[in-house]
Amino acid sequence: MPIEPWFPLAIYYADLENAAEQKDSLVSNVLKLEKESYKKRIDSDIAWTGDFHGAGHIHQDPNFAWIVKQLETHTLRFLEELGIDISKIDLYIQRAWPVVSRADQAIPPHSHHTAHVSAVYYISVPESGTLKSGAFTIYNDAGMNEIIAGLGDEHTNAINRKNPFNYEEGYYAPTEGRLLIFPSKQRHGVEANQTGETRISLSFDIVITSAENGDPGLYEFLSPPPSMWKKFEQN
Numbered sequence: 001m002p003i004e005p006w007f008p009l010a011i012y013y014a015d016l017e018n019a020a021e022q023k024d025s026l027v028s029n030v031l032k033l034e035k036e037s038y039k040k041r042i043d044s045d046i047a048w049t050g051d052f053h054g055a056g057h058i059h060q061d062p063n064f065a066w067i068v069k070q071l072e073t074h075t076l077r078f079l080e081e082l083g084i085d086i087s088k089i090d091l092y093i094q095r096a097w098p099v100v101s102r103a104d105q106a107i108p109p110h111s112h113h114t115a116h117v118s119a120v121y122y123i124s125v126p127e128s129g130t131l132k133s134g135a136f137t138i139y140n141d142a143g144m145n146e147i148i149a150g151l152g153d154e155h156t157n158a159i160n161r162k163n164p165f166n167y168e169e170g171y172y173a174p175t176e177g178r179l180l181i182f183p184s185k186q187r188h189g190v191e192a193n194q195t196g197e198t199r200i201s202l203s204f205d206i207v208i209t210s211a212e213n214g215d216p217g218l219y220e221f222l223s224p225p226p227s228m229w230k231k232f233e234q235n
C-alpha cells in the first residue's frame, strides 16, 4: 500500500569547508557593523537584523567575500538540482545582512517578497545543532494534504500521528558553518534563542533575471536584465 510523496519542497544545505577558520573574522565584522548601525528600531524580543539598520549590503563588503563566493557556488548547485537551465538566467544578490540573536530573541514568520532565492549562513551558534539555539522554521502554507482545513488545530485536534504528509512546520536546528538555501516565497521564521548566548548568522536575498542577450521568449516569465531597464527621470 504505497503512498507517493509528490511535489516536495526543496531546501538545500551544505556544511562549508573552512567555516571554522573564517568564523572569528566574520563574527568581528558583524559585531562591528552592528555597533556602527542605526539605533535598534525593533522590539527587544526580536533579533537585530542588519537590513533594518543600515547594514544590508554585506555582499559589497570585501570582509564577506569568502561567504559570498560560497553562496554563489551553492545557489547554482541548488538551482541545477531544481532542473533550472543556468545558461538562461542571471543571478544577482539583491541584499545581504547580518542577524544577531541574543537571549530569547526570535524572528516572526515572514516571506522575502522581493527576492526569488534566499539563504542563511550560520557563523556562530551556541549549542550548535540543537533546536534550543533558535530553530529555523518553515511553514507548510500549501497544505497539500490538508483535506479539511483546520483538522489539526488545537480544538479539533483530529490528527494523532505526525508525518511528512501532514507536517505544518519543519524545523532546522541552526548548525555552525552551515549554509541553508530555500525559495524566498516560502514562509519561515526563527524560534527564540533559548541558549542564553548570542547566535550570529547572515541572510541573503537573490533575484533571478533573464540572461543578458537572452532569447526574447525568456521575458515572458523572467524579468529582463537590469541593464535593459530605464529609471524614470523624475518621480
Ligand SMILES: [Fe+2]
Pocket (backbone or CB within 6 Å): 110, 111, 112, 188, 203
Ligand atoms: Fe527571513
